[in-house]
Amino acid sequence: MKLVAVTSCPTGIAHTYMAAEALEQAGKAAGHDVQVETQGAAGSTPLDPAVVAAADGVIYAADLEVKDKGRFAGKPFVDVGVKKAVHDAPGVIAAAVAAVEAGVPASAGPAPAAPATKVDRDAGAGTKVRQWLMTGVSYMIPFVAAGGILIALSFMLAQLAWGGAEGAIEVTGVDATTVVAAFDPLSLQHWAVILLKTGQLSFGFLVPVLSGFIAYAIADRPGLVPGFVGGAAAGFVGAGFLGGLVTGFLAGFVALWISRWNVPKGVRGIMPVVVIPLLSSAIVGITMLVLIGRPIASAMTGLTNWLNGLSGANLVLMGVILGAMMGFDLGGPINKVAYTFAVTGLATEGLQPGAVQYQVMAAVMAAGMVAPLALALATTVRKQLFTHAEQENGKAAWLLGVSFISEGAIPFAAADPWRIILSSVVGSSVTGALTMAFGSTLVAPHGGLWVLPLIGNPLGFVAAVAIGTVVTALLVVVLKTFKHDPLVAADRAADDQALAAQAA
Template identity: 50%
Template sequence: MSALITPELVALDADLGSDKGSVVRRLAELVAGAGRATTGDSLHADAMAREAKAATGLPGGIAIPHCRSSAVTQASLAFARLSPKVDFGAPDGPADLAFLIAAPEHGDADHLTLLTALARALVRPEFVASLRAASSSEEIVALVQDVVSPAPAAAAPAAAGGGATASTAAPAAAAPAATAAGTSSRTVIAVSACPTGIAHTYMAADKLTAAAKEMGVELHVETQGSSGSTPLDPSVISRADAVIFAVDVGVKDRERFAGKPLVQSGTKRAMNEPEVMIREALAAADDPNGRRVPGTAGAGGEAPAGDGGKPSLGGEVRRWLLTGVSYMIPFVAAGGLLIALGFLFGGYQIVNSDPSTDGLSYAQNWALNNTFFDLPSVSGVEGLTDGFLGYLGAVCTVLGQAAFGFLVPALAGYIAYAIADRPGIVPGFVVGAVSLTVGAGFLGGVVGGILAGFAARWISGWKLPAGVRGLQPVVIIPLLATLISSGLMVIVLGRPLAAALTGLGNFLTGLAGTEAILLGIILGLMMCFDLGGPVNKAAYVFATTGLAGAATTGGAPLVIMATVMAAGMVPPLAMAMSTAIRPKLYTPAERDNGKAAWLLGLSFISEGAIPFAAADPLRVIPSMMVGGATTGAIVAASGVELRAPHGGIFVFFAMSNAVLFLIAVLIGAVVGAVAVTIAKSIGRPKADDVPEDAVDLQHAHTPTHAPAAPAGAAAAQQAS
């Protein structure tokens, strides 16, 4: 296996710029110049995307920007001893030692293990002092190779011992800490995890381990990192007094810790305040009313991963709603597209009532009372397809309507799930179904889901006698939480919410002329504001929940659906046009994203523009909003109707005027492309002006003139 670091990847006492973006860019150029990455720009963008999630500055003047990147062809470490120091977000000030840890996107386990070995060495004061005292690049390389050499890494499993420990990559955390004289032994377990699983994961584990040893506390850590993890032994979990979640991402298999007293924060707090977190965990173990890991044996909700502190109310509400919407959308896509196919094969009148039956639609009559071999035919009914295609259309329609029936229950159920975890699912689904029964629609689903979630979480916290505690998750919580939330929906909230929904529908149905244009502009702005975020999803849910009931009758809901889809197609297409028109304004990676954005835009995947928006939000997002508003106004004013909730141009058969729809999308995309091209041409150097080749940073004394690409591009690209 080739060396992770060579003298060419070291810069000593170099002035690499005044901000972390410049430092990361120069280090990325070193990696690319050594032939270990295809382009420094892409590696820089990926590293800054990771930096945007959580600062990589550590106490003691250290910074470890790191990422996994598709641009990296060979796992590498680039090191700089900075003069002057640069702020990387550490609590005690700027850093003079910076390591760029660059791992391939699909790196092998051996390289990842070596990279994490370096991260763990950085918590040792003697190693850091040696880096500051080194007089040559070769000395730096030797120091680093000593801590990441294969021999110590291979010894990790032996140190772990017994299988009742944390991770093979965390030997120090595996062994129980020595109990201080005169101190009663307490046992704490911990899980550490960060988004890339390379550095913070293991450094947090080591900091907690060292602090526990000094405090005489037995600590076992499970590191959920890129080099793999060995789950904690169930017997260790069982006898632990408390659990610490030092995570920036979700905890895998969290139900293993259900009922344990819990302290949760981000990995950075575990590195900065390990003693404080351990003391908090011990205090939580002694507090009968303290927070517990949600599950059968305990109560409480799980806070989102972060750097500590209580999340804001706005952030929590956003998380609840986006969770509900994200679980609801597959029902929308499956149900809506099946109904659209039903219309294509059977005709739009297939959902109308069949007079020869007792209340069944043509689709229900054909699908339920015939088989594949009957090939039913209907004569004298205008607009219906007979024979096999008619039967196929009937089957698709029945299936789609069944899937559509879960929209509001799924929305409410998973909002409740986001609040109360599994105990919230049953009452959430029920109150969603009840909201449909009383006519409250998606408004009832949102309100009812929140009620169900809080009711379930409250009941989960009851301290019941041991004899009935086993009934709590399977009987008591579903029964009482459903009674509370659905009862309130029927008795108190149903009629007001139904009236509000009816009023909103009547208002939209009455829109015409300039008012319809205003509606189109608003929906277009919402669809392009955050490209798949909560504002975008709010407009989309508003459109799709009104689609089912208006599938054949037409009117405002179908116009709204067309407006939302058309506006959502604009951002990727606009960015694709801009990269084709003025490629010199974009990096090579962005040009590649532009090629993919053509298909994403045509398919109504707004997230195709996220890489561009994340890298340059102040220029991209307003430009996209202008384009989306233009398209929205044209579609709404012209009254184009759409009977499918997704698919872009591929559901042209479900549009009342596909040609006008496409013209509106094209006009908006052109407007957006022109706007973003002009915006990017003002006050910003061309991407081709940024040097692709690495420079000799050991003799550099002035910062590069190439500006640092804003953070977030790579993460957004993966999200698309």
């Protein structure tokens, strides 16, 4: 059969492309032609209309709403989450084939005009909350990434401009308004200030974007305006990302409630343009500014003071906990909680170079790199413990690991959950603790070793990653050595048969 597929995940980075590769390989193994359109963070190249027209069926392996879904109208389809395609691509292909054979047409409609999200309306409350949160986080991350890297570059340039490590602190005390008014393109100090301010402006969108797109996930387009207004109000009173979370949910439910009012026909035309944004923004803004803003701001201040007060063994313990969370579900909800905690900490106002929040970010990223690197190492040193497919995945895991894409270890965890997850948690915990102990810092929220010049104490960071990688790989090898794996045994038998045939 000829099948087409669309893959997408909330962040548009790892699962999107892993699912595409898995579907293509599974389709080829089953004798089908599968062509995939990846709708990721880097955009997408639409499938050729001729390919779509010739397709027998469609696979939607997406956690976001598929763009231009109307192209596939009338074709049999299956609709699964992106992780299902990563973990069980052959099963997804089989389901698509069954849908084609059953001849069930798709009911695809026009693409949404607003930014894409996907929330399963039939899911449980916990799943919906996670999907709403991940929608906000997925749109927030690019702002944090851009702002974080600009600030890191500013600190690096400031050290050159002021002639020492204290330059990274000096630049934070310069009045950007004065520099903008009398900008000198030949001054390194001025460039450092401009980069710092640009990065801070990017960070300034973090809370409104988080709030706005949580509200959008709940109420669709009516939630955007009150969500952004609520996020801005949270930033104004100092409620930070906690305030953004609250206003995102509040705005979403208020906008959803108002949009369901049964109003006269004459009023319906102005509801989405005037009534809903006016009333919902007023309710959310007043609630944040007058009622709940101060208590949440106090909680944020307490959290910041607590973080800044951590030192020594307490920091190492936090590294252990965050590392374990990063290594537990490899890009899943627990992993994302730790990552979101680190990312939102970067946006805390008034941070100085070397702040605890930057240490937290370094520990989280280092720990998130361990699992894929460890599996890549294990498949290299003890190939006989892994299937041919796992050995190939191990080769790809080297690049995924150094790029801080924890999901590179998912195919291994799906095949052997408890051994891989146990090993990953132990090694990632070690790395998180060591990163804290070494005092490494990081302003950029992503990038892995590609942003090594932006890392404080890079040698300590690399050492922590290397040690955790070796610990995890060693545990994987030891645990798998005492396990009889029928798939590995079948691979070995096939190798023996092939060698015997060559000898004959």
